[in-house]
Amino acid sequence: MNLPRPAELQAFEQLQLDKKAIGVWVDPIDGTAEYITGNRDPEFKPGENISQNGLPNVTVLVGVYEKATGQPLIGVINQPFFSYRRWKVKLGTYLCESFEILTAPGAGYKLLCVIDRLCSAYVLSKDNTYRWDTCAPHAILKALGGGVVQFKGLLASDLSPGKRDQSLREQQITYHKSEPKANGSNAWCNAQGVIAYYDQEVLLALAEHLSRK
Template structure:
């Protein structure tokens, strides 16, 4: 009997070991897969503008009363959903069970011209995916073929050396969630072009394709705090205005382990001293939206240099890059999918994204501002639909907490 019990105990132990193992993954492997997914998404975004058959579908959304009539939806919406579902599919393939933890802005159901409702899914093979896309695209075989090839392409980004630091960190798939913004800055994506004054890594882009980002963020479901983020800027640099190359910015904040990578950033963007100096400069640069500029400028113009740029993800990226000291928004027009990935990178760098309204009301702003951080696991109270995931209290994104106290001092006079 003792031998039987020992054997059963060993069997149970082995079973529990594999059960535990199946629910966990190395943080380094997740990071590498997110980098692959973000680069694949960026290549799809570039290809849609580069491929004539797809670009014509994209710009059809600007045809006034005929907008969307051909397919019953805007093609840019399909591009967003396709990226979202592609990331979900690839993560599920690598880490079974993780796909259902991917959250995003877009619904993946479409209705075509004959009234058929089709769910956008990346299938297990090209033939089945092509069939789904052909149905959605009302029989446009050329476009469906190109898109199918892109979503089934294998993309592998070289493993960053810093990822080795995450090899010993295990993540439970059930304890995390992911927010995706497939193509942030869709208006700039459709209109194209670039700011003629824009110098990559040196100046803030005022308009055009450089303001487009792909955002993938991971958060802890218990605390709601972001722990890993990847930002791909698909249209970072071009020599001729046609052939674009992108870049990848990422960060991880897991316990005391904080690592990040910001290629193409401002020369001193990674220096702690330069960051503190920028925050305490006589007139630090603050980015905001066009809609908020006049309102905030009234209270900030004396102490801050106020500038604007399109794209929430891009403005947050500018904070990461050290091109500005903060991004401030008083309105409720950013969402969890906009801020999760950049927030993770900022946390890794010692900064964060706080809720603006509580920050202004706080009697004292010191330390890591942990109680004021935007969280990602719970919807807004008494809100529904996409509004449930809106950052209703505004945001302040920063790399040095000193800037938040300065901003609060000026804005509290409103």
């Protein structure tokens, strides 16, 4: 059976890129430890996680970025078995009046939840995600009007109306430079933590609340 190809795919096939000007980050299995062992997120609490059934992982994440600027350009995320999953959002711990905390395993999977608008944002203050985790989802969120910013950098930024846009641009994670004074895989960790979002107003509301903590 020959099925019609979506217009987006046809446009993508006509896209011309200078291969020398781009880099690629690949994560073959998101949430590797949980995927291999079949374990749930260690912070899992019944009633507070996004997915109640099925395999809460994506598998391959492929992110393409521009070498000169580090800006994410293309993101491909493969999520298996999605038609068998039942989604629920249960009442969790309130972060503030407008937010509640939910849990899910795997950085790529959490980011996919933001892309699919199953949650408003992914907030991580720790340095335990890497460029290969965030590049592909970042490209997709950027195309949707969102992004992935540095957690600590954003909270230290001037988010007043006149400086807001510049600060958000400066705090977007880039993918072409390693972390200073770091070795091995740690050279490519997101050292300042991350906040992924699809709506700038949600990001600003989160930043305002977190800056008061």
